[in-house]
Amino acid sequence: xVQAPPQPQLLFLQLPNELALRxxxxxxxxxxxANRDLRLERxxxxxxxxxxxxxxTTGKRNQSIATQLGVWYEANESLGEAFDSSTGFExxxxxxxSPDAAWVKQERWDTLTPKQQDGFIPLxxxxxxxxxxxxxxxxxxxxKMVEYLENxxxxxxxxxxxxxxxxxxxxxxxxxxxxxxxxxxxxxxxPGFVLTLKRIWA
Numbered sequence: 452x453v454q455a456p457p458q459p460q461l462l463f464l465q466l467p468n469e470l471a472l473r474x475x476x477x478x479x480x481x482x483x484x485a486n487r488d489l490r491l492e493r494x495x496x497x498x499x500x501x502x503x504x505x506x507x508t509t510g511k512r513n514q515s516i517a518t519q520l521g522v523w524y525e526a527n528e529s530l531g532e533a534f535d536s537s538t539g540f541e542x543x544x545x546x547x548x549s550p551d552a553a554w555v556k557q558e559r560w561d562t563l564t565p566k567q568q569d570g571f572i573p574l575x576x577x578x579x580x581x582x583x584x585x586x587x588x589x590x591x592x593x594x595k596m597v598e599y600l601e602n603x604x605x606x607x608x609x610x611x612x613x614x615x616x617x618x619x620x621x622x623x624x625x626x627x628x629x630x631x632x633x634x635x636x637x638x639x640x641x642p643g644f645v646l647t648l649k650r651i652w653a
Contacts, residue, residue, distance in 0.1 A: 473497040479547055480571070483539065490536065495544040495598075502549075509584040512612060515650040516552050516580060523637070523644040524554070530642075531556045531577070539571040542602040547571060548595065550579040554641060575602035578640050582651075583611045596620045606640040615652050 474482065479493045490502035505513065517535050524533035534553045541547055553576035560568070567573050579599045581592050589611065596607045600622050607620035617635060619627040629635075631652065637644030 472499045474499050476541075476545070476547075483547075483571075490549050491547070492539075492549055493545075493547040495542070495546040497545075505584055509582065512651050513551055513582055516582060516610075516646065519646050520552050520554065520644070523641065527641075527643065529557060532560045534572075534576070540576060541571045541573045542575045542598070544598065544602055546598060546602075548598070550576060550599070551582040552580040554578040575599060575604055577603075577605045578637070579604050579607045581607070581609050583609070583613060585613070593618070596626075606638060608635060608646075610648075610651060612651055617648075 474493060474497055476493070479491070479499065482499070483491050492500040492502065494500065513536060520533050524531075532555050534550075534555070536549060536551045538553060539547055539549050540553065555572070555574065556577050559574060559577070563573070576599070579596075581587075581595055583589070583592055589609075592609050596609050596618065597620070599607050600620055604620070605622060609618040609620070611617065615631040617629045617632055619629065619635075621627075633648055635646040635648065637646075
């Protein structure tokens with residue numbers, strides 16, 4: 452009987468917060484392809500960000516957002532394309548981001564080749580949502596929201612269940628802070644879309 456060779460032991464590297472690991476776009480693409488279960492992001496300066504899987508509470512909140520956006524999208528599919536949290540966007544700045552939910556106008560999506568549509572999407576979404584988990588800092592999430600606007604987003608929501616607060620980001624306007632809103636409007640960017648926050652605050 453032939454014995455199988457021993458399997459190599461896996462070692463896990465933990466990087467302190469103060470130590471930044473920088474990767475090129477090509478290295479990032481290779482890392483993302485080899486680690487599909489992780490949500491990897493890359494800043495415009497090349498810093499690698501590893502987002503661990505979410506816990507159950509954040510997962511169910513994210514599902515509520517994705518479901519509600521999906522229902523609106525199915526009824527308005529000619530307007531654009533909706534994406535979940537596993538989708539990567541290559542922003543014009545060179546950053547690679549994965550919003551918790553996103554949407555792109557149809558005319559912008561149609562300018563992409565099939566290869567571009569199948570990989571990291573080489574544009575910034577028109578609409579982006581970041582849902583704060585217990586490991587997220589508001590400072591980092593706010594920086595991401597500003598980054599989305601600087602790269603072309605027309606509307607962004609930073610949803611903070613811990614404080615039951617939403618920050619609404621629009622180009623050329625001050626951030627609007629909403630205290631425990633029951634709903635959010637997609638305004639003119641996603642006409643007719645209303646997100647109900649009952650399950651998010653629960």
